[in-house]
Amino acid sequence: MFTERLLVLCVPLMVACSDSDNATGQEPLSETQEREGLVSMRAEIETIVGLSGPLSTCRSIALGAKPCGGPWQYLVYSTAQTDSVLLVEKVAEYNAREADINARYGSISDCMLVVEPPLGLSDGQCAVADLGSGITRNDTLLLVDGVGVDAKSDPFDVGSVRIVGDVLMIEVRYGGGCAEHSFTLLDTGIATKSIPPQHRLRLVHDGRGDACEAYLSRELFFDISPLRKLYSSLDRVVILIEGIEGSALYTF
Secondary structure (H helix, E strand, O other), X not given: OHHHHHHHXXXXXXXXXXXXXXXXXXXXOOHHHHHHHHHHHHHHHHHHOXXXXXXXXXXXXXXXXXXXXXXXXXXXXXXXXXXXXXXXXXHHHHHHHHHHHHHHHOOOOOOOOOOOOOEEXXXXXXEEOOOXXXXXXXXXXXXXXXXXXXXXXXXXXXXXXXXXXXXXXXXXXXXXXXXXXXXXXXXXXXXXXXXXXXXXXXXXXXXXXXXOOEEEXXXXXXXXXXXXXXXXXXXXXXXXXXXXXXXXXXXX
8 A cells, every 4th residue: 555655656746857857848959040059159259369469479270160171261360369278269169069060960061171371460460461452442343133144254264262351352364455354243143051051153254356365364353242141140151153163261
């Protein structure tokens, strides 16, 4: 009889404990929520970073974890204004978190190697050595809506592609010399569902029938800041240009 009463008392207690666990339990986060957590972590990292100081204090640290391996970028900082120990700890935590998310969700990315950049000073602040700081707003061309546009392009070659701030810099080479050539950067509206997204652009060359045979080279500057609004919930997007190998990472 005593044993039966004890069992009767224990069963309600077990049920109560189970209900309590369910009440305090939380639903697992979605991938989007976890990625938003990374954005918050990155924002915290950026509050730690200081840039002012002599060149001897300038350093860079690998930030992020590509699914294909390696970092997304290198973050520049000055040891004169940055708690280096704290920064290393926070970056290591961020990189590990992103690598874990990538593994659990089977994320994909390009496999381009991001190399550590040369460092220099710009107005007394540590920065990537070649910043193209002479660029002004008047030098930049607009990103044009090209969704559904089937634009013809004259031939051209590309020497390099890089992003500085909100400016996509493309070195182009083409034949001509007797007419004014123009280039238009079209936003195709095509993007992958990967994290970060890979957004496809198209560069169109109008040689205006130039039959001259000089081999010319110039660098084009395109303002890609409109992509910030398109990916406002993220902090980066991979830029792909149709017909051009490789990619460039746009962070904001």
